[in-house]
Amino acid sequence: MKPLLVATSLSMGERLAPLDLSLSAGTLTAAIGPNGSGKTSLLRSLARIDRPGGAVSIMDEDLDSVPPARRPALLGFLPAAREMIWPIAVRDLVGLGLAQPDERRVADLLRELELDELADRPADRLSTGERARALLARALAPRPAVLLLDEPLSNLDPYWVVTILQLLRDAAEAGAAVLLSLHDLHLLDTFDRVLMLNAGQLVEDGPPKQILHGPSLADTFRVEASGPRWRLRRA
Numbered sequence: 068m069k070p071l072l073v074a075t076s077l078s079m080g081e082r083l084a085p086l087d088l089s090l091s092a093g094t095l096t097a098a099i100g101p102n103g104s105g106k107t108s109l110l111r112s113l114a115r116i117d118r119p120g121g122a123v124s125i126m127d128e129d130l131d132s133v134p135p136a137r138r139p140a141l142l143g144f145l146p147a148a149r150e151m152i153w154p155i156a157v158r159d160l161v162g163l164g165l166a167q168p169d170e171r172r173v174a175d176l177l178r179e180l181e182l183d184e185l186a187d188r189p190a191d192r193l194s195t196g197e198r199a200r201a202l203l204a205r206a207l208a209p210r211p212a213v214l215l216l217d218e219p220l221s222n223l224d225p226y227w228v229v230t231i232l233q234l235l236r237d238a239a240e241a242g243a244a245v246l247l248s249l250h251d252l253h254l255l256d257t258f259d260r261v262l263m264l265n266a267g268q269l270v271e272d273g274p275p276k277q278i279l280h281g282p283s284l285a286d287t288f289r290v291e292a293s294g295p296r297w298r299l300r301r302a
């Protein structure tokens with residue numbers, strides 16, 4: 068099947084070495100790698116933020132030239148930064164993701180993410196995890212073809228980690244391609260595909276079992292499995 072997203076010669080100066088990448092409908096992909104390895108740079112270059120090189124198309128539409136009103140249907144992006152500058156109400160924040168107002172969609176997401184009671188609260192007065200859920204709801208609102216999410220599971224308690232992973236699986240089953248970055252390697256078996264980055268290079272691309280049990284994981288992360296825990300890799 069033809070991929071939903073096709074990126075060619077994607078790059079971001081010294082932060083990300085040139086790479087080609089495609090993402091298929093119905094798939095959940097995790098980008099992993101040590102701090103500073105290029106996960107955020109990969110996601111931002113795919114979303115065409117920070118003046119990246121190369122080209123990205125979604126459903127054959129070049130992201131650099133789609134009209135702004137078309138973009139929400141193609142791409143949902145969750146940045147790593149969760150700070151809110153404006154005291155915008157949670158309900159309005161979620162609605163910001165939509166090209167057309169849709170009160171029903173906003174209400175459904177507020178309920179699904181248990182934000183109903185916070186709907187009228189300014190988003191800068193939420194806890195970090197509540198704000199993460201509100202920002203994720205904004206990204207999900209237009210049901211974009213591709214979701215690019217920078218550490219959507221950080222700051223979430225276990226209930227919300229499991230719930231959000233299920234929501235993202237539902238989005239994939241409805242036809243989306245989902246790519247997110249994460250640090251918790253114990254969650255990898257939930258994914259269809261794993262991209263492993265190291266020093267701005269894509270060093271592995273494959274199913275989770277292959278990456279988790281492959282030789283480059285310990286070299287990349289400088290840790291190795293020791294029962295259910297990680298320990299520093301032996302020299």
Ligand SMILES: Nc1ncnc2c1ncn2[C@@H]1O[C@H](COP(=O)(O)OP(=O)(O)OP(=O)(O)O)[C@@H](O)[C@H]1O
Pocket residue numbers: 081082100101102103104105106107108109
């Ligand atoms: N705005 C920037 N300008 C220049 N270099 C940057 C910028 N942001 C990040 N970098 C550098 O680019 C490299 C990749 O950073 P990036 O944020 O993509 O890594 P990451 O894998 O997302 O890291 P983390 O796990 O710490 O969030 C790092 O060497 C970082 O210092």
